[in-house]
Structure formats: structure tokens, C-alpha cells
Amino acid sequence: MTPLETGSRFRHTARIMDTSKFNTAITSTKPDEILLRGYPIEQLMGNVDFGQAVYLLFRGELPSAKVGRLMTAMLVSSIDHGPAAPSVNGARLSASTGAPLNACVAAGILNINRFHGGAIEDCAIAILEITKRAEAESIGLDVATENVLNEYRQRKFRVAGFGHRLHQADPRTPRLFALAEEAGVCGKFIETCKLIEAGLSKQLGKRLPINVDGAIGAVLLELGFETELMNGFFMIARVPGLIAQSHEETTREKKMRKIIPGTHAYDGPAKRDVQTD
Amino acid sequence: MTPLETGSRFRHTARIMDTSKFNTAITSTKPDEILLRGYPIEQLMGNVDFGQAVYLLFRGELPSAKVGRLMTAMLVSSIDHGPAAPSVNGARLSASTGAPLNACVAAGILNINRFHGGAIEDCAIAILEITKRAEAESIGLDVATENVLNEYRQRKFRVAGFGHRLHQADPRTPRLFALAEEAGVCGKFIETCKLIEAGLSKQLGKRLPINVDGAIGAVLLELGFETELMNGFFMIARVPGLIAQSHEETTREKKMRKIIPGTHAYDGPAKRDVQTD
């Protein structure tokens, strides 16, 4: 550990407590008036979808309906992935001990960390590094990608957001990129994400396709999101899954059972198509 | 404490652990295929809004677009209410100690309990009791409401979902009922909710208007939701607010400051109208 590394831990420590008033730029509440980033909440209700509302909260402005649709599609893409995900496993485990619903959700949320859900943010950071490098050194994105991947390899770092335990061709990734194109938000970040995929395939001699986390990271960069908020995006998406799975555990399973991840079977409705009109 | 009361605690205790496989009816995952209640996730992405996806997860079927719009409107109605709410206060407090985002969210979620967020479920239970009483005793909803409110009064119980610390005429309530009417889901539960409001006003000699929690409870009953899932609905809605507020605390405020609920001012955008077209 170098001084830089240990020292960096001390930056903000132990400031004197401060009792002054504080400001918020998110929500204004007065008797009979609630404004979200300035918009009366009753005007938002029924007129924006949830993706637009989340964008408004995080970025400060209402996006177009197309961008809202893209935001919502990303939320839907991560709403659930079955009982084996560590966040769901944790929520079911809590449910199994008799925990109330909010404790199950909290336990699940506490499992969304670097190694689960964190790939969105980590992939975005890698993409950002490449695009900044390209700009700083006036080189192409392709060269910058190659250089950064080589450096990572030497340092034995892995880029998050590529490859999946289960999926070879994750159906969510192409769908998400198609919706991004429809919304007109395809730029250098998505391009770089695809360059990383190609570079990793070359480097490793096998295809390591962009997974849904990597794709979301790239799209959120296109939409101007700060990387610090990206794990939060995954939490918003996954909470409905945590609740539905905890509730299923409580209502269908014996208490205190031994929960083995991956031993479940699916007994829900057979495959069926979404009817759009 | 009577035997019934203490004894009721022992119903499920200490079953033998069971190692058998289990089933889930929510999500099916196979290589390159993810089905939510049977629907391919890439078909849901871009074609349903988040409210529809949540309804699908909780109720098992895709609702109409109108019902989806109603679901989303309810989620938007509760997405944030400023820093004084105990869930947000808790999330900001964690952020102030240097907690990562998911710990802030978990701390906030742990504050969604009977006295904060719980009014949705509690109001729905009261409404259900009245509608069941009316049916069982073949009396009108108005008489059943009066009878149940009188009983509650005698027992010194309060009905949750009416009155608000800040709002006299919460703008979210009429908007929500209007959207419910548009979606064609106005039935006996919303009617009963309004009868309770009238009954409480008579009983107390002052208006105790339906607040947004009470209204959501009534609408979720109309949509067939189990009361056990209603607090979960509030969690889904509020997580974006918890994240935006935690992030604001981290980026705008001093560490370890003394956080006094209600001392904040709003310095965001001035009031503006949603442009719909």
C-alpha cells in the first residue's frame, strides 16, 4: 500500500458537525403543491412514463417520450432474472426466516455490489476511460480501445459488462441498442462498447458478447448519466423482482427451507407473445 | 395477552429444513431466453411501460395500456416527497456517514413501515373489511362504513390513509381517481374510500381528506392486488427518490452534518408546466 492509497482514505474524515439549513433541487413541497424539478406532480401523473420520471429526478429535465421509452425499456430489461441472482437469493432467504417485505427488499439491495449489478457502472467507467483517452491523445476510438485493453490485460484487470454465465446471445442487448437507435442516442459510447466486445474477442480468442449490464452502461452514458448513479438504476429496475420473488417464497414455500441457488424449475405460463396494437 | 394472542405467534415455528427443489412462476431463464410470466423480455422492452411490467410481475397477466398508465401514474405519484420523509431522512443520514448508494437505499427502505408508507395497505384493509361486512350482512356500503367507523372509534383505532401533515387538498388524489375512471376501474373500493372520508368528517367535525396513500390503496384493490403486496408498491415508487436524494446529500452537503428534518429549502427549477402533445 502506498501513501497515496492509504492516504486517500482520509480525505473527508471527521469534519465538525454543521447545523445550517440545506437546499434540495429535487422536490418542492408546499401545502397542496408538489413540484418535481419544477413540474406539478399531478401533471406528471398520467402524462409521463416511469422512465421519464426517473430521468427527470436524476438528470433534472424531462426527456422526450422516445428517450422515456428507452429508459423504461432498460428498467424492464432488468426487472427480474429468476431466483438464482444473489439479490433475489438474499431476498428469498430473508423471506424464508419470516422477514417482512421491506426487510427482504433491503437484504436483496445489499447484495447489489461490484460483483452483482455493478457491471453497469464498471463498464461505463471503462468506456469513459477509452473515450477520454481518444480525445486526450487525438487517436481513434479503435486505437484507444486497443491500448486500454492491452493495459488492462497486463495489469490483469477484467472489463465488466461482457460475457454472461447463462447467455451467449443475450436477447436484451440487441433490443436495447435498437431502441437506442430509434431514440436517436447512438453515439461514441455505444460504439466504444462494441469496440471493446470486438477487442476482447480478439484478445481472448473467443466471443465475449456485450451483456445487458454493459449495454445499459453504454446507453446511460449516451443519456448523460453520471456513473455514480448507474448502480442505482439497476436497483430501481430490480426492486419489483425482489418483491415478487420474496412474496412467492413466503406464499409457496416452507419456512426455513434450505435454499439452493439454481435448483428451481419454472411452472408459470408457457411462452406467449406480447400483443401490440 | 390472551392465549389466542400469544399462541398465534407459534403457528409456523421451527419446521424441519427441506432440501427439495422449488418452483417459480415468475421468470424463466434459459440460454438466450428470458420469459417474464411467459412473455419474452425483449418483446416487453419498448412495448410496455413500467407500470404494466410491475402489474405483470405481481398479478401474472399484462394489463391494458390504460391500466398500465394508471399503474405508472401511481408510481410517479409517490416517487419523491422531499427530504423530510423518514425514508429519505434515513437514506440521507446514511449518505452523510459515507455509505455506498445501496446501503443508503436499504436504510431508507427499512424505514418504510406501518407509520410511513404503510397507510396504503392499512387503508386497503379497512376498505376490504367494510366491503366484506356489507356483503356478509347484506347491508349497503354506507351503512357498513358507518358501523365499522363507529366500532373503530369505540376501540380507539384510526383509519390510515386520511389526512396529511402538510396537504389539505392533496393534488394527487383527484388526479389518481380521474385516471382510474379513465381506465374504467372505479368500483366499490373507491366508493368505500370516499364513504370513509365522508364518515370521518362527520365523526370528527372536520374534513380529513383522502391522502395519496389511501387513494392508492383503493385503486390497487380495484386492480385486484393483494394487500400484502401494497407496501411493496410504495417501495418500488420511492426508490428513485431515495437514490436522487442520497446522491444530492453526497454531492452537495458536508459529511457528518447534523440533519434536521424539515430545515431544507428548495432551490431547483421554478414551477413549470408539463408539455404534452
Place this chain on the structure above:
Amino acid sequence: MTPLETGSRFRHTARIMDTSKFNTAITSTKPDEILLRGYPIEQLMGNVDFGQAVYLLFRGELPSAKVGRLMTAMLVSSIDHGPAAPSVNGARLSASTGAPLNACVAAGILNINRFHGGAIEDCAIAILEITKRAEAESIGLDVATENVLNEYRQRKFRVAGFGHRLHQADPRTPRLFALAEEAGVCGKFIETCKLIEAGLSKQLGKRLPINVDGAIGAVLLELGFETELMNGFFMIARVPGLIAQSHEETTREKKMRKIIPGTHAYDGPAKRDVQTD
């Protein structure tokens, strides 16, 4: 659901917020002075063991050294029981996703509920009911026990704190009762606990021995603890185990591994005796 049952949910709802000052009787802090229940903390340090300090915090008075030794013995008895306990399973699962130590502990604590750890409180409630019944009806503890167990049986309630998934003769139970006798705290609650054991054996035709949770519940009643604090007692005891197990997961195991409860082997020191002098 009867009115009583649903109504009981509304007892405390939605009180007006109150900004008045509040009192604490636990700890006084002034510049250079910290008093716990009146005792200067530097006098407690080095002079009391942790069990005494916990008793002081919860009951308001310093117990004798003997009672302190008994308190500490109970804490030690529950400090860890290996990776299969749901609280430890949850903590390890979080650790496996890259959670910081406090998130692992929080996730573990959230799994201490009615069906795990809750037997201390539930057993104590059953014991209390029997002793109150004996007093109210002027009958012997043996008759009261038989009556209550028969009622429970009819209602299909189970008494918590008896029987164990793994142990037939839990070595902690007799040790704890022996220490309680040494400390002079053997009274009607421990007696009743033993009567329940006998009654259950008769009722079920097989031995269902008092487990460590049941024994702790009985001893805490003898020490005057409120049942509401008893689950808390288990949390205090188990936190060191949660930490040691989370740390072991982080330092010995691969990230994001599939954690199957009960698949572990022990590779620590061989059995050895405590040297006392």
C-alpha cells in the same frame, strides 16, 4: 379477519409530528464525561465484563459478577453456529457479491426473525403465559403447563425453543442451567421451561429437548428481561459470528460462488480443551 384483528393495525397511525425535545435515560455525554446509566464509562472499562454492560444498558442496573458471568455465557453460547444458519448464510451471500463488512452484518441481522433467532422470545412468551395462568387460576405450574399445551395442540400452535435440527442433547442447555444455578437465578421460569419439555415429550411420544434458545428465554425471564428485548440479545451474541464468517468468505472463497447451505466442511483446529486456572 375480524374487526379486532384488522382494527388492531390502526392503533398508532399517522400522529402529528412533534418537534419537542426528548429524554434518554441510557447515556449522558458531556465534555470529557460519559455516563452509562450513571456510571462513568472509564470505571466500567476493565471492571465489568460485556454481559454486565449489556445487562446495565437493558435493565438499568449493574448486576453481580455472577449474573454478569451468566449473561456472558449466554452471549458466548450463541456467538456462532457455522455457515448454515440463515443469518450467516445471508451474510456470506452478501460478502460474495463484494459487500462491505457492515452490509454483510446488516443482511445477516435482517435474517434474524421469528423463524431464526426468534425462539428465545417466543419460548419466553409461552413460559410467561403458563406462569401467569398458574397465578391467575391458583393452580400448580404443572397443571397450567398441561392446560396450555393442550390448548396449543388444539389450535395447532407449536411452542418454540424445543427440539433442534441437529442436536438431540444440545451441550449448551445443561451448561447454561448449571451456570444459572450457580448464579442463584433458578426460579419458576426455568422450572416451567422444564415442565414444557416434559409435557411435549408426553404429548408427542418422543423427546423434544430444550434447545439453547429456549434455555436462554427462560434464563432471561429469571433475570427480569422484557420479552421485546430478547431477539436483540441474540443479535448481540451473533454479530461476531457474522463478521468472522463474512470475513472468511471474502478472504477464502471465490466471488459470486454458488453458496449451498450445509455443504461446508470444517478445517480448523482439532478439538481441544479450554485451560482454566
Place this chain on the structure above:
Amino acid sequence: MTPLETGSRFRHTARIMDTSKFNTAITSTKPDEILLRGYPIEQLMGNVDFGQAVYLLFRGELPSAKVGRLMTAMLVSSIDHGPAAPSVNGARLSASTGAPLNACVAAGILNINRFHGGAIEDCAIAILEITKRAEAESIGLDVATENVLNEYRQRKFRVAGFGHRLHQADPRTPRLFALAEEAGVCGKFIETCKLIEAGLSKQLGKRLPINVDGAIGAVLLELGFETELMNGFFMIARVPGLIAQSHEETTREKKMRKIIPGTHAYDGPAKRDVQTD
């Protein structure tokens, strides 16, 4: 952000899940036998204090009774510091919304982070850096301390564990060092801690005394603890305080009150001396 910094985030990402059995060296459970680090738990019960048991779990061996007494004294020193500490504030806030006890504790634990409770670990890291520097450069601890403090100053890093919001002469620090001396564990880490105190006073022109966190960090280093476990030590110590304070909130205060940190008064027993014999 340099490649090193961002890249370091990817070290362990997304390993393939692994279903193999795992080992634990902490606790062995067999029918009717529980061994902690090899010791039968019923032998530990009544023969070791809680500090010894924690040491055994974390370090693998039973310490002497003197070291156990020192461990316990450290746990007692941090058991509570009143309602204003962010962990307690968070626990009380949860209690105020109607949370069960374990959710209050979890919420409190989630507030133990770098800026609250984290000073133990951060101070230990700084001490370690100085002692390693002294060894590596064959210079005295005093010179190494001066060099490191100068570097920190240039980089605007602050050393944690010195100074206190409330106390100028924290009574816990000298008591702890006296007990460490009694236990024979006063070495270079405590010496370095005192050198930092002197160095900071010189640097800042005012006394910034070692606080209890700094002192605990130094003593835990003397006892051979890994820095990664030190925040955990604080959690163990504080859980009883979180429980007692949450319980007091629930039993003495109105629901959903506005909790303002620092507005409490103390109405417990007057100052009194610990009777030792």
C-alpha cells in the same frame, strides 16, 4: 481518474459460478458437539469473557485473561455514546416508523462507515504506514511520523482518530492505554499513535488528542488484528447501544416524531461509582 484507478475496479469481476464445497475454520457443528476454533462451546461458556470469545473468533486462539479483559474494555468503551451518533440516530428513526428491532439495528449498522466508526480502521492504517516506513527506511518512528504527516498535509489528507466533536480529554483513551499496559501489550503501534498526536499538535498549533477510536485502532494493532476487521469490532461494541436506544424510542416517544440530533436531555440515574471488590 487514471487507468490504475479505474482499472483497479475490475480485478475480481464476473467469475464463473462455482458449486464446489467449501471449508470453514471457525466453527464445527456435529450432533451434540459445537467447537469454536476447536474449543467445546460448553467449556467456553462461563470460563471466558466476551472479549476473549471475540478474539478467539477473529484471531483463532484464546488470549490470556488479561488480554480478554482489555478486549472487553474496548467493547465496553464503545457500547453507547447517546442518541446523536449517526448509527443511533438512524436506529431511532427506524424505530419511530414502526420498524421491528432487527431492522432498527440493521439501519444503524448501515451508518457505520468511513465517517462514523471508521476512524478505528483508518487510524490503524496510518499507524501501520508509519511503522512500515520506519522499518523500510531504517529511520526512527519519530522521523517516520513527521515525514508521513508532512506528506499527508501536502496532499490535504487528514489522519482519523484524533480530536473529538465533544471531548477534549476523552476519559476512555488514558484508561484504555493503562489497561493495555497492564496486559503487557504496549508496543510500537501505541507509541506511534502518541507520536501522531504530538506531531499533529505541532503541525496545527493546537492539541488534537487521541480519541477512543484512534486508541482502539492502536491497541487492536498491538493485538495483531487485521485492519479489515476493525470496523467490525466497533459494530460488535455498538449493537447493544443500538438496541437499547431503539427500544427506548419505541417505548418512550411518539411515533413519527421529528428526530433532531442533539436535542435530547438525560434523565437517567445521577452519577455514581462502580463498586469493585
